[in-house]
Amino acid sequence: MSAGSVLFDSRGAFHDAVHQAFEAAIARGARRIVCCDPDFADWPLDDAALHERLVPWLKRPQRRLVLLAADWSVLPRRHPRFVAWRTPWAHAVEGWAPEEGDEAELPRVLVDDGDVFVHLRDAEHWRGRAGRDAGDAQRWRDVLDGRIERAQPSFFLRPLGL
Template identity: 30%
Template sequence: MTTEPQALPSGRFSGPTDFAQGVRDALACAAREGWPALILSDATFEDWPLRERAVVESLQAWSKAGRRMTLLATRYDEVVRQQPRFVAWRQTWGHLIECRVCRDRAPGDCPSAIWSRSWFMQRLDPQRSVGIWGHNPERSVLLRQLLDEKIRDSTPGFPATTLGL
């Protein structure tokens, strides 16, 4: 007997447990369905489950030629300190990933979201991990426009490797 993968949820979510599971499920679905483009955005990514083996395995399965990921944050120091598996994966697949730093470094000015053509998740209140997720085309377009605006007003950051002398 085979089991069908769970469809990604729609509607509202509330709390850090729902949020973290949404990140896990979205990245697993991206790998399974071969989403060509992903945008991950958060002020610091400190409460994202990017350090987990299963999440990095999903990212590894997603990583193929032609895929693109954009990361947007106000800073990446928490990623480097708290997400070592993700940092190692990012070093390997840096050619697929564009990392950007929000020009305005206030944490509230950087959206906390995952966007793809297939599904989105947006924390409206990052402190309480309350937000919306789903397939709603209108909300997806609005989120993409917000992310595009923030990306246009950002600078490159978080290099895959650090060159020394």
């Protein structure tokens, strides 16, 4: 474990780590925050305080919140406020789905373009690691950027074909 990280082992601690990571990334002026999860069902995305904190950040030039998920059908049911909040920010909040065959074992990760990261490695027991470590963050960016390069746009404002 690197000196700039902490372990967590509960749902509440994971949610705290996600909030702290967003705060740290925004405070240091990150241009890009990437979140990856099979479906984001257990993330604290419906939190109004998070939405309020993201708005001034998203208003700044060239800011992107990038989401990568295999199953987007869960988000409207589990996080309806987030889905509604995202509507005016669709230009800056991107949704991606892995290419066919690349859905297996999507990591549960948040990483910014600096040194901030959260990794939920065991979703059943809520075990993971979070913190600020440039090396760990770079490794996650490498993994996620490769997945996103092959991904397809998803998480549309309106279902396709309507």
